[in-house]
Amino acid sequence: MTAASAVQFFIWLMIAASAIAIVAERLRIPYTVALVLGGLLIGSLRLSSLDAFGQNSHTNWLAPDVILLVFLPPLLFEASLRINFRELRAELVPILLLANVGVFVATLFTGYMLHWTVKLPLLIAFLFGAIISATDPVSVLSVFKEVNVNKRLTLLVDAESLMNDGAASVLFQLLLAGILAGNNIHVPTGIVGFLLSVTGGTFVGLVLGYVASLITSRIDDPQIEITLTAIVAYSSYLIAHHLHLSEVLATVVAGITFGNLGVKTGMSERTLVALWAFWDYAAFVINSLVFLLIGMEVRSMDIVRDYRNILLAVVAVLLARMLCVYSLSPVSNLAAENIPLRWQHVLVWGGLHGALSLALALSLPLSFPYREQILVFTFGVVAFSIVIQGLTIAPLIRVLKIATRER
Numbered sequence: 453m454t455a456a457s458a459v460q461f462f463i464w465l466m467i468a469a470s471a472i473a474i475v476a477e478r479l480r481i482p483y484t485v486a487l488v489l490g491g492l493l494i495g496s497l498r499l500s501s502l503d504a505f506g507q508n509s510h511t512n513w514l515a516p517d518v519i520l521l522v523f524l525p526p527l528l529f530e531a532s533l534r535i536n537f538r539e540l541r542a543e544l545v546p547i548l549l550l551a552n553v554g555v556f557v558a559t560l561f562t563g564y565m566l567h568w569t570v571k572l573p574l575l576i577a578f579l580f581g582a583i584i585s586a587t588d589p590v591s592v593l594s595v596f597k598e599v600n601v602n603k604r605l606t607l608l609v610d611a612e613s614l615m616n617d618g619a620a621s622v623l624f625q626l627l628l629a630g631i632l633a634g635n636n637i638h639v640p641t642g643i644v645g646f647l648l649s650v651t652g653g654t655f656v657g658l659v660l661g662y663v664a665s666l667i668t669s670r671i672d673d674p675q676i677e678i679t680l681t682a683i684v685a686y687s688s689y690l691i692a693h694h695l696h697l698s699e700v701l702a703t704v705v706a707g708i709t710f711g712n713l714g715v716k717t718g719m720s721e722r723t724l725v726a727l728w729a730f731w732d733y734a735a736f737v738i739n740s741l742v743f744l745l746i747g748m749e750v751r752s753m754d755i756v757r758d759y760r761n762i763l764l765a766v767v768a769v770l771l772a773r774m775l776c777v778y779s780l781s782p783v784s785n786l787a788a789e790n791i792p793l794r795w796q797h798v799l800v801w802g803g804l805h806g807a808l809s810l811a812l813a814l815s816l817p818l819s820f821p822y823r824e825q826i827l828v829f830t831f832g833v834v835a836f837s838i839v840i841q842g843l844t845i846a847p848l849i850r851v852l853k854i855a856t857r858e859r
Contacts (some may be wrong), residue, residue: 462741469740470495482594485742485842488835490545491747516759517601519811522687522737525703527807529685530731532614532707533715539607540708546608546791548782551615551797554776558585558611561775565768566829570761576822579627579767582782583813583826584769584833586620588806589613590739601854605795609802617808618701622649624812630818653698654705660688668710669718669719675724681727701807742807746834755832758825764828773803794852801848804837 454471468490476486540547560582567574589609626642664684668677684706692702719727755762777799781791791799813830816823 456482466477466737466773468647469515470625472693472744473740474538480598482722482842482846484590484594484610484739485839487740487743488747488838491744492835494748494822518608518809519742520699520815523691523742523807524563524700524811525689526682526731526734527738527742528614528617528689528700529681529707530735531556531610532704533609533681533711533731535614535708535711537708537712539604540611543604543607543611543788545788546781547615549780549784550776552619554612554780555585555616555619555623557776557779558769558772561772562765562768565771566765570762572822572825575608575627575631576826578824579624579631580765581772581814582620583623583809583830584624584765584805585772586617586629586805586808586812587613588759588805589802589804590806592802592804592845595849598846598850601849602795605798605854606794607797608791612799616703618650618698618704619646621700621808622646622698625634625649627658628816632820634671643852649698650694650701653692653701656695656697656815657688657691657707658709659708660684660691660702662713665709665714665718668714672720672723674723677723678727678730681710681731682688706746715754731793739856741836742858746807746810754836755828758828758832761825762829762836767827767837769837770800776802777803783817794854798845798849802845803812804841806811806838809834817830821828 459646469487472486472490473483476483487827495822559578562584563578566577566580570577572580593606596609603695623646623779626645630642641703661684664680667680671677685703688702688706691697692699699846713726715724775795781796783790809830813827
C-alpha cells in the first residue's frame, strides 16, 4: 500500500464511518455494533473502489503493530483519563478481583473447555483463553450514555476492562513464551514474571503521569498541554514495552494519574474544553477505524465453515465469564459495597471482546501451531460479542430495570 492509497483508504473509511454513525443514530443501535456490521457488509461485497488500493489492504491497518502501537495507547489513555481516583479506590476490591483473579479463572476454564470439546492441545487452549479474556467496554458504555445507568456500574465496567486488558496481555505473553520454549512453563517463575510486569508497568505509569502533571501546572497553553497528553499516552506504552513490562497498565495508570492531578489541578477552563474536545474526537476516529476494520477483517466463510467449533468457543467464553462474575462478586461483597445481582447480569453480558483480543491473536508468529484456528475462534467470538451482545445489552438493561430514563 502506497502513501497515497493509504490516505484514500482512510478517507473512504471515514466516509463509511460517518454514514454508519448517521444510520446508527436513526436506528438507535450502538455505534460500534453498526460499524462492525458495516465492515462485514463492505468486506463481503469486496467493493472494487477499495480493491483499487491493493488486495486485502485493510489487513495492513489491522496488523498487530498498528493496533498495539498506534491505536491502543490513545484509546487506553482517553478512557483512563476520565476515571476518578476516589471513586476507583472505593471499587478496587471488585475491580482487582475481576481483572486479575477473573482473568486467570477465565483463561483456565476456557482452555479446559476447548481442550475437552474441540481437542485443542491444553497449552494452546490456555493461550486462546488468555487472548479472549481481555474485554472491550466501548459498545456497552455507549449504551450506558443513552440511559441513566448508575455511575458506579459504569465505573465497574470501564475500570475492570482497562485493568483486565493489562492482566490478559501479560498472561498471553508468558504463555506464548513458554510454548515457544518447547511447552516449558514453570509456574512459580511465571507468577513472579506476571507480578514484576504488572508492578513495573504501574510504576512507569505513575512516574510519567506525575511528571506530566507537574509540567502542566507550570504552563498555560492548550496546544502544548494537549500535545503533552499525547506524548504521555504513547511514551508510557513504549517505555513499558522497551522494559518488557505491562504496556497496557503503564498507559492506564499514566492516564488515571494525569487525569486526577494534571487535569484537575493544573489546567485552566479553556484548556479543559480543548482537551476534552481533542480526546473525544481522537477516540471517535480511532474507534471508528478499529471497529470498521474488525468487521472487514472477520472471515465470514471461515466462520461459516467452522461454525460448530466457534459456537463451542462462544459457549466456553460465556460460561467462563459467568463463573468469574457470579463467583467473585460474592467474595467482593464481603469486603466492599454490595454488587447487586442485577448488576452482575450486566457485567456478565457486557463482557464484550474487541481490538486487543484481535491484536493478540494476529501477533502470533506465522509458523505458530494452530494459529489459523485461534484466529478463526477469536474472530468468531469477537463478532458474536460485539453484534449479538452489543445489540441485546440495552434490552437487558431495560428488563432488569436498571435504566431510569432514555434519551
